[in-house]
Amino acid sequence: xxxxxxxxxxxxxxxxxxxxxxxxxxxxxxxxxxxxxxxxxxxxxxxxxxxxxxxxxxxxxxxxxxxxxxxxxxxxxxxxxxxxxxxxxxxxxxxxxxxxxxxxxxxxxxxxxxxxxxxxxxxxxxxxxxxxxxxxxxxxxxxxxxxxxxxxxxxxxxxxxxxxxxxxxxxxxxxxxxxxxxxxxxxxxxxxxxxxxxxxxxxxxxxxxxxxxxxxxxxxxxxxxxxxxxxxxxxxxxxxxxxxxxxxxxxxxxxxxxxxxxxxxxxxxxxxxxxxxxxxxxxxxxxxxxxxxxxxxxxxxxxxxxxxxxxxxxxxxxxxxxxxxxxxxxxxxxxxxxxxxxxxxxxxxxxxxxxxxxxxxxxxxxxxxxxxxxxxxxxxxxxxxxxxxxxxxxxxx
Amino acid sequence: xxxxxxxxxxxxxxxxxxxxxxxxxxxxxxxxxxxxxxxxxxxxxxxxxxxxxxxxxxxxxxxxxxxxxxxxxxxxxxxxxxxxxxxxxxxxxxxxxxxxxxxxxxxxxxxxxxxxxxxxxxxxxxxxxxxxx
Numbered sequence: 001x002x003x004x005x006x007x008x009x010x011x012x013x014x015x016x017x018x019x020x021x022x023x024x025x026x027x028x029x030x031x032x033x034x035x036x037x038x039x040x041x042x043x044x045x046x047x048x049x050x051x052x053x054x055x056x057x058x059x060x061x062x063x064x065x066x067x068x069x070x071x072x073x074x075x076x077x078x079x080x081x082x083x084x085x086x087x088x089x090x091x092x093x094x095x096x097x098x099x100x101x102x103x104x105x106x107x108x109x110x111x112x113x114x115x116x117x118x119x120x121x122x123x124x125x126x127x128x129x130x131x132x133x134x135x136x137x138x139x140x141x142x143x144x145x146x147x148x149x150x151x152x153x154x155x156x157x158x159x160x161x162x163x164x165x166x167x168x169x170x171x172x173x174x175x176x177x178x179x180x181x182x183x184x185x186x187x188x189x190x191x192x193x194x195x196x197x198x199x200x201x202x203x204x205x206x207x208x209x210x211x212x213x214x215x216x217x218x219x220x221x222x223x224x225x226x227x228x229x230x231x232x233x234x235x236x237x238x239x240x241x242x243x244x245x246x247x248x249x250x251x252x253x254x255x256x257x258x259x260x261x262x263x264x265x266x267x268x269x270x271x272x273x274x275x276x277x278x279x280x281x282x283x284x285x286x287x288x289x290x291x292x293x294x295x296x297x298x299x300x301x302x303x304x305x306x307x308x309x310x311x312x313x314x315x316x317x318x319x320x321x322x323x324x325x326x327x328x329x330x331x332x333x334x335x336x337x338x339x340x341x342x343x344x345x346x347x348x349x350x351x352x353x354x355x356x357x358x359x360x361x362x363x364x365x366x367x368x369x370x371x372x373x374x375x376x377x378x379x380x381x382x383x384x385x386x387x388x389x390x391x392x393x394x395x396x397x
Numbered sequence: 398x399x400x401x402x403x404x405x406x407x408x409x410x411x412x413x414x415x416x417x418x419x420x421x422x423x424x425x426x427x428x429x430x431x432x433x434x435x436x437x438x439x440x441x442x443x444x445x446x447x448x449x450x451x452x453x454x455x456x457x458x459x460x461x462x463x464x465x466x467x468x469x470x471x472x473x474x475x476x477x478x479x480x481x482x483x484x485x486x487x488x489x490x491x492x493x494x495x496x497x498x499x500x501x502x503x504x505x506x507x508x509x510x511x512x513x514x515x516x517x518x519x520x521x522x523x524x525x526x527x528x529x530x
Contacts, residue, residue, distance in 0.1 A: 051481060051483075052483075053522060109519075111519060113524065186485045186520065186522070187485075187489055187516075187520045189489070193488075194488035194489065195488070196485065196488065272523065274522045274523060275522055275523075275524060276522055277519045277522075284483075284522075284523075337500070337502060338499070339497065349488045350488065351484045351486075351487045351489075351497070352484040352502070353483050353484065353485040353522070354483060355481045355482050355483040355484070356482075356484075356501075356502035357482045357501065357502060357503050358481055358482065
């Protein structure tokens with residue numbers, strides 16, 4: 001039996017309850033036991049998972065019209081503003097938005113206890129949400145003010161649309177300065193006191209398909225506990241294969257996904273309001289992507305281990321905020337997960353800000369959905385830009 | 398006078414000064430050290446039970462020395478529903494009370510090792526660590 005398979009063949013096996021589905025962790029063990037060729041022939045689908053704060057997330061809401069009708073000009077959900085520069089009762093609530101009276105960082109570090117991400121979590125929990133809107137009034141939409149309470153079930157649509165999720169890789173952040181700093185990668189103690197990183201490594205979706213051979217527009221995914229789809233490549237999608245100065249490959253980095261799905265079928269276990277001290281409010285999102293083993297090459301990438309995948313170590317005290325290029329070296333996810341790394345000759349304790357246990361649970365859930373025939377794979381309408389396309393970030397003047 | 402419990406936080410340069418000795422000698426206070434985590438050249442923490450008429454003067458002395466003084470709270474608990482086991486607290490926690498079990502990468506809270514420094518309270522992005530008064 002060849003390792004070559006098509007989406008149709010894999011879906012036929014899923015429908016017949018005969019597909020061989022393994023998580024990315026299980027694939028690694030299988031390849032070690034049986035070798036790549038045999039594992040690639042046997043396995044039909046590899047499931048991945050990640051659960052992390054993902055700031056570029058939010059929800060499009062359509063509230064339905066009151067009587068009389070209103071063209072919402074400003075809207076607040078539990079005092080968190082949403083964007084209304086679209087049609088009359090449509091709004092977009094961003095995960096990182098905070099209430100207008102939030103003290104922000106005036107007393108640094110600010111706590112950012114509540115924001116758009118928390119509203120999204122409470123919507124999914126079916127909690128009542130205060131909706132306030134103001135308007136200037138038109139002939140067709142005369143109402144000027146609205147104060148009411150909604151739940152997720154009361155409104156027409158709630159479509160989670162996250163323009164940048166599932167970052168392929170992330171910096172390992174350290175702090176070379178002499179003061180504690182408060183970043184989107186958590187609290188970093190002075191003088192290399194700790195090192196924080198944020199991917200699930202060998203379980204993380206985009207680390208398992210570095211050349212974007214399978215993930216594309218229309219790929220059906222696990223999103224927030226429900227079904228979602230890859231809508232586009234994410235913003236700042238600059239996929240590349242990292243190399244050290246000797247040219248040795250250090251795994252991929254730079255890819256991102258834009259994802260979409262119906263919020264009404266998602267779960268608050270996988271969409272959680274999150275607060276980063278001194279940085280801001282956000283939403284932690286659970287995402288799982290299935291990778292069809294169409295050939296041996298796809299299996300080989302999907303079987304990349306923590307020791308094959310690397311993160312650049314970057315100083316967030318000085319270099320990162322000022323966009324000073326360069327790194328303090330690369331460390332593998334195996335080293336990061338060991339609990340300590342060596343940076344500039346000093347042993348530094350490491351900690352993740354992305355939940356590996358929940359990433360593993362997502363990969364297991366997605367595996368069971370596929371095994372039960374509830375989740376079929378979709379062939380992308382169009383693949384996403386890959387490292388071969390050479391996309392590069394621009395610097396704002 | 399009933400004993401009072403307080404929580405102290407020392408910067409690294411204070412950890413080598415005989416602060417407790419001064420409390421006993423100069424302010425005639427009875428000190429019971431309940432928990433201590435003091436190491437040379439590192440930030441230290443201590444939980445004291447103090448009895449004595451000159452309690453307030455003793456606390457003023459500590460503050461003048463730049464020692465952080467807070468009333469002791471009963472303890473810290475983890476809200477298991479909220480915790481996502483991300484691990485962001487584990488390199489912040491000074492005593493390893495919050496730690497990662499490897500290779501599972503599961504996050505655990507060993508209350509016996511907690512010195513109630515409260516660094517985890519705000520560092521936890523899920524606000525899963527809670528103070529019990």
